[in-house]
Amino acid sequence: MAKILIIGAGFAGHTAALYLGSKIGRKHEVTVVSNRDVFSYLPSWVWVGVGHMKPEKTVFKLKPVYDRKNIRFVHAAVKEIHPDAGDQYVLADEVGSGRETRLDYDYLVIAPGPLLNFAGTPGLGPENGFTHSICSYPHAIKTRDAYLALCERMKKGEKVKIVIGTGHPMATCQGAAFEYIVNVHKDLVKKGLRDKADILWLSNEPALGDFGVNGVQIKRNGHMLRSEEFIKSVFNDHGIRYQIQTGVTKVEEGKIHWQNYEGEEGVTEFDFAMLIPQFKGQPFKYIGKDGSDIASKIVNPAGFVLVDGKYGLPYPELAQTPEAWPAKYQNPSYPNIYAAGIAFAPPGPISKPFTNKNNLAIAPAPPRTGMVSGTIGRVVAMNIIDAVNGREPSHHESMTEMVAACVASMGDSLWDGSAVTIVMRPVVPDRKKFHNEYGRDLFISHLEMGLSGAWMKFMLHHTFMWKFKARPGWTLIPE
Numbered sequence: 001m002a003k004i005l006i007i008g009a010g011f012a013g014h015t016a017a018l019y020l021g022s023k024i025g026r027k028h029e030v031t032v033v034s035n036r037d038v039f040s041y042l043p044s045w046v047w048v049g050v051g052h053m054k055p056e057k058t059v060f061k062l063k064p065v066y067d068r069k070n071i072r073f074v075h076a077a078v079k080e081i082h083p084d085a086g087d088q089y090v091l092a093d094e095v096g097s098g099r100e101t102r103l104d105y106d107y108l109v110i111a112p113g114p115l116l117n118f119a120g121t122p123g124l125g126p127e128n129g130f131t132h133s134i135c136s137y138p139h140a141i142k143t144r145d146a147y148l149a150l151c152e153r154m155k156k157g158e159k160v161k162i163v164i165g166t167g168h169p170m171a172t173c174q175g176a177a178f179e180y181i182v183n184v185h186k187d188l189v190k191k192g193l194r195d196k197a198d199i200l201w202l203s204n205e206p207a208l209g210d211f212g213v214n215g216v217q218i219k220r221n222g223h224m225l226r227s228e229e230f231i232k233s234v235f236n237d238h239g240i241r242y243q244i245q246t247g248v249t250k251v252e253e254g255k256i257h258w259q260n261y262e263g264e265e266g267v268t269e270f271d272f273a274m275l276i277p278q279f280k281g282q283p284f285k286y287i288g289k290d291g292s293d294i295a296s297k298i299v300n301p302a303g304f305v306l307v308d309g310k311y312g313l314p315y316p317e318l319a320q321t322p323e324a325w326p327a328k329y330q331n332p333s334y335p336n337i338y339a340a341g342i343a344f345a346p347p348g349p350i351s352k353p354f355t356n357k358n359n360l361a362i363a364p365a366p367p368r369t370g371m372v373s374g375t376i377g378r379v380v381a382m383n384i385i386d387a388v389n390g391r392e393p394s395h396h397e398s399m400t401e402m403v404a405a406c407v408a409s410m411g412d413s414l415w416d417g418s419a420v421t422i423v424m425r426p427v428v429p430d431r432k433k434f435h436n437e438y439g440r441d442l443f444i445s446h447l448e449m450g451l452s453g454a455w456m457k458f459m460l461h462h463t464f465m466w467k468f469k470a471r472p473g474w475t476l477i478p479e
């Protein structure tokens with residue numbers, strides 16, 4: 001009997017667990033260890049942050065689902081990984097008791113999502129700083145409370161400054177921040193308070209609508225339409241000001257310090273700011289048999305797990321080398337270790353990076369969205385099933401092959417809400433396969449805005465909650 005251990009129960013780890021539990025959970029031991037005992041549907045935290053969805057609606061308990069799917073659940077926070085042959089185990093602290101627990105494995109999936117590195121920007125974040133975040137469950141609730149308190153001030157006639165975007169020169173997840181800014185705009189319009197707020201989009205993107213994926217390009221009626229023009233017209237229509245090519249370097253009470261591409265330094269004042277922090281890998285210790293630190297064999301300096309990618313290529317070369325992107329998500333030093341979701345180390349940025357004259361790199365890191373994370377979770381599960389059955393892992397899907405569909409909410413009302421629906425193939429441009437300057441399949445890539453998107457976004461919430469609860473037919477719903 002093989003022991004398969006999965007760290008993390010998010011889009012990646014939970015998807016891997018459901019496939020493994022369903023397919024081989026009766027014969028083999030499938031265990032999930034997670035520091036939270038619920039699955040969280042993060043995309044709906046955008047609505048939690050404006051008070052339009054109860055936070056409880058975005059989560060459900062994992063254990064009852066795992067009991068149905070032959071998966072053991074351990075509620076604990078992982079701290080150490082001991083990967084050397086003969087004695088492979090993970091050490092974790094049980095949540096509640098704090099007791100240390102040892103979890104042995106034959107196959108390990110590392111899928112603990114990002115460390116939200118607020119410390120990377122002095123003064124950033126809701127705990128030790130002055131800004132808000134919608135990147136965790138408690139943060140989304142705190143953001144909602146702060147936002148609603150701000151609305152009360154506006155109701156009394158006060159004019160306020162709202163800043164939303166990225167809080168680190170190398171932050172990712174611009175899509176979530178974009179959704180949040182347009183939902184804030186819509187909510188203020190509904191409340192009759194929009195004229196009381198100056199709203200600014202502040203981001204590290206090289207161009208509007210870049211989203212860390214080099215933008216989205218589509219062909220419509222024979223003309224090229226780029227997300228840059230599209231987002232610009234949305235912001236202009238909504239009266240949202242924007243400042244891009246900007247890296248936030250420090251935050252003080254009511255003041256955001258930044259540098260831009262030109263190397264200029266500036267300060268932007270705010271009453272309320274939601275800024276996405278830099279993402280890093282979880283700070284696990286990787287310990288060899290002799291007790292030595294063997295982290296460099298498993299993770300890059302940022303803590304992301306090295307897999308079957310080609311690392312170290314300069315950007316111009318990487319942009320022309322789609323095969324540099326990993327496809328099996330298997331660690332080269334320890335082939336029984338896989339990484340899924342945000343935890344795997346991409347070989348480099350997707351958008352063109354930039355370093356200003358003060359040597360500050362202002363470059364969006366590549367996003368690994370929910371769909372990408374779920375897809376990788378499935379690929380990893382299938383490869384482990386191959387290995388457990390004595391076959392060479394044969395499943396692969398690189399981000400240069402994956403289709404990504406994203407519905408960005410712009411107001412949740414089913415009557416006058418809206419959403420941008422984006423379909424892109426592939427997520428990472430493949431200029432060898434698609435012979436256009438964007439490296440994308442222009443027949444499949446699609447960008448649309450309208451009320452139907454709001455319905456789709458609403459349905460996605462319920463469809464994915466169904467899938468992640470492993471209700472009947474869950475495998476028919478694509479990642």
Ligand SMILES: Cc1cc2nc3c(=O)[nH]c(=O)nc-3n(C[C@H](O)[C@H](O)[C@H](O)COP(=O)(O)OP(=O)(O)OC[C@H]3O[C@@H](n4cnc5c(N)ncnc54)[C@H](O)[C@@H]3O)c2cc1C
Nearest residue numbers: 008009010011012034035043078112113341342369370371
């Ligand atoms: C506000 C917001 C909106 C978003 N909207 C969209 C969207 O519309 N579409 C889209 O595709 N993507 C969206 N994303 C991105 C998407 O949510 C992420 O890409 C996805 O959650 C990444 O999956 P993951 O499994 O790698 O990490 P996560 O989902 O973060 O899961 C990580 C898991 O690991 C656990 N964990 C962490 N540390 C430990 C530890 N030490 N020990 C044990 N367990 C641990 C966590 O509790 C969690 O269960 C959004 C993200 C945010 C923040």
